[in-house]
Amino acid sequence: MTLSRIVVVGASAAGLTAAETLRREGFTGRLTLIGEEQHPPYDRPPLSKQILKGEWQPERIALRPAEALDGLDAEWLLGRKAVSLDVAGRTIELADGVQVPFDGLVVATGVRPRRLPFARELDGVHALRDLEDALKLRDSLRSVPSVVVIGAGFLGAEAAAVARELGCPVSLVDPLSAPMVRQLGGDVASRVASLHRAHGVDVRCDTGVTGFTEDRGRVAGVRLDDGSEIPAEVVLVAIGSVPAVEWLRDSGLPVGDGVLCDEFCEAAPGIVAAGDVASWVHPDHGRIRVEHRMNATEQGMAAARTLLGRRLPFAPVPYFWTDQYDVKIQAYGRPCADADFTVVSGGPDGGPFAGVYGQNGRITAGVTWNMPREARALRAQVIERAPWPRPAAAAANG
Amino acid sequence: MKIHIDEAKCVGGGQCVVAAPEVFDQRDEDGVAFLLMENPGSELHASVQEAALLCPAVAIAVAER
Ligand SMILES: Cc1cc2nc3c(=O)[nH]c(=O)nc-3n(C[C@H](O)[C@H](O)[C@H](O)COP(=O)(O)OP(=O)(O)OC[C@H]3O[C@@H](n4cnc5c(N)ncnc54)[C@H](O)[C@@H]3O)c2cc1C
Numbered sequence A: 001m002t003l004s005r006i007v008v009v010g011a012s013a014a015g016l017t018a019a020e021t022l023r024r025e026g027f028t029g030r031l032t033l034i035g036e037e038q039h040p041p042y043d044r045p046p047l048s049k050q051i052l053k054g055e056w057q058p059e060r061i062a063l064r065p066a067e068a069l070d071g072l073d074a075e076w077l078l079g080r081k082a083v084s085l086d087v088a089g090r091t092i093e094l095a096d097g098v099q100v101p102f103d104g105l106v107v108a109t110g111v112r113p114r115r116l117p118f119a120r121e122l123d124g125v126h127a128l129r130d131l132e133d134a135l136k137l138r139d140s141l142r143s144v145p146s147v148v149v150i151g152a153g154f155l156g157a158e159a160a161a162v163a164r165e166l167g168c169p170v171s172l173v174d175p176l177s178a179p180m181v182r183q184l185g186g187d188v189a190s191r192v193a194s195l196h197r198a199h200g201v202d203v204r205c206d207t208g209v210t211g212f213t214e215d216r217g218r219v220a221g222v223r224l225d226d227g228s229e230i231p232a233e234v235v236l237v238a239i240g241s242v243p244a245v246e247w248l249r250d251s252g253l254p255v256g257d258g259v260l261c262d263e264f265c266e267a268a269p270g271i272v273a274a275g276d277v278a279s280w281v282h283p284d285h286g287r288i289r290v291e292h293r294m295n296a297t298e299q300g301m302a303a304a305r306t307l308l309g310r311r312l313p314f315a316p317v318p319y320f321w322t323d324q325y326d327v328k329i330q331a332y333g334r335p336c337a338d339a340d341f342t343v344v345s346g347g348p349d350g351g352p353f354a355g356v357y358g359q360n361g362r363i364t365a366g367v368t369w370n371m372p373r374e375a376r377a378l379r380a381q382v383i384e385r386a387p388w389p390r391p392a393a394a395a396a397n398g
Numbered sequence B: 001m002k003i004h005i006d007e008a009k010c011v012g013g014g015q016c017v018v019a020a021p022e023v024f025d026q027r028d029e030d031g032v033a034f035l036l037m038e039n040p041g042s043e044l045h046a047s048v049q050e051a052a053l054l055c056p057a058v059a060i061a062v063a064e065r
């Protein structure tokens, strides 16, 4: 079937890449991008880094110059939210009631911040996902307030680092045993904890949050499950995210933890998904959903190709990075907390190192800490599933 | 084809080097990408375009001319 009208819902990294790939690979029909945000597509990783720190202005994070967007020859419906999908009738309904017909659809609506179960609207309590969130948090840090970050995943850890660099007293609270332990495993996570402590962050792991204290509608502190309380003028809630699939409920599209796709990123005939919202069957890892920037691009390309009939199983080597203080951590593959881990080069505490994760005697993932060139070398080993380094080799290098 | 790398944006993952190893490399000290050639021949244009599209930091600008 040749498609004549493709609609992309979600005009950010994955959606834009899908649209560009469609054009680059010969789609000449009508192309529409629908995005809830007013802004043309912009890049999110700098939000918790250069933007939060005040080093970059928002113009700097545009994903493409205006001419490149014009060159796509697409219709842009920005500031418009999709509220429902009719799979059989092949239409999308927008919040203002407009019906947008399609024959091919790319779902790229990303994720939204998860909220605390007890959260109420209180001044001084922030989330961090879009540009407005980042500017609001940046502005609130100007007076050097005391900050509590709830959730020590990569987002919370990055924001804690920036707040600390701006001079704020910072506490980082998480119910797990160390920052980013789910993403990086215990060994690397304990180094992340040491890094934050060395910079003066009050790192409270194994600690849950039970509520806020307030003063006339403004947050005043965070209550912990050990009965204590940390005073706070600003709180960032960074406890993970949930896929933005509310508009797909009742659509008949398979939805669970994200849009459930097959190995080609397809959820139903002519309907694909990409980026943070997409759960798909990775040939090596089974069903996964990846919330990292690199995946948004790669999956946007793959999903577009599927729509055009160039179907290949989507089998990327996942990649992510995070910047905290002067440390860049990069990971290839899927490090997991219960895999074996060993350092293969560098490694004295606090200094640069490269390490590998493995299972059943094979390398399944690699991580580097301020060793970017080694990251690429590890990528090759992850692809090959290279044999686990012998202890002698590991020790000689380390 | 004119290629520009925004060094301040580059996050050093090396996807450009994987996509077009003839054209891109990374500095040893910080992993920031640099060009091995200023004017790649037409046989390399597709892989350079691929690198620019893949770059997770949107640090590569390509102008055809
Ligand atoms: C602060 C921050 C820092 C990050 N740092 C890193 C990092 O250092 N390294 C890394 O690898 N990754 C990082 N990430 C993750 C990375 O940014 C995401 O993986 C990437 O943005 C995903 O792109 P996406 O297009 O799938 O989703 P998104 O970028 O979330 O875009 C989805 C878009 O869809 C729109 N939308 C949602 N629902 C609807 C609807 N119903 N109708 C219309 N539009 C809708 C949203 O408004 C949004 O614009 C970071 C993310 C954040 C928030």
Ligand code: SF4
Pocket: B005, B009, B010, B011, B012, B013, B014, B015, B016, B017, B026, B031, B032, B033, B054, B055, B056, B057, B058, B059, B060
């Ligand atoms: S792909 Fe982009 S961010 Fe990565 S090393 Fe190359 S230029 Fe830098």
